[in-house]
Amino acid sequence: MAERGNCNGTVYVIKEKDTLYQIAKQYNVSVREIMRKNPYVNIYNLQIGDELCIPSAGPVISGAFEPYVVKKGDTLMNIMKNKNVSFEKLAKSNKSVRELTLPVGTVLLIDKEK
Secondary structure (H helix, E strand, C coil): CCCHHHCCEEEEECCCCCCHHHHHHHHCCCHHHHHHHCCCCCHHHCCCCCEEEEECCCCCCCCCEEEEECCCCCCHHHHHHHHCCCHHHHHHHCHHHHCCCCCCCCEEEEECCC
16 A cells, blocks of 8 residues: 555556556656655555555656557557567567567567667
8 A cells, every 4th residue: 555645646446447547648757767656565556445556757767668558459569569679678578578478468668769
């Protein structure tokens, strides 16, 4: 649970069908920043009523990550091709890729640095 006094930002309470990507987009912050602020929350199994500390939005950092939510039918190859990213870069930021598993709904962080 996010402690309201210790959160430098907004405390967000998870509702039905929320995803980390949607929350990040809503608050104009990166998925990675939400993950850093909430190391104790299992982001792969968010439960209704869970509280997340959403950091205050800041400037977009060069070399930042773009979240991508795996959809039904996605393969590692078509994601790498569509996002123009190498396996090495993808695996560096996404443990699930190293395990070669991509369940639907997995959030991948795509390195925007070219």
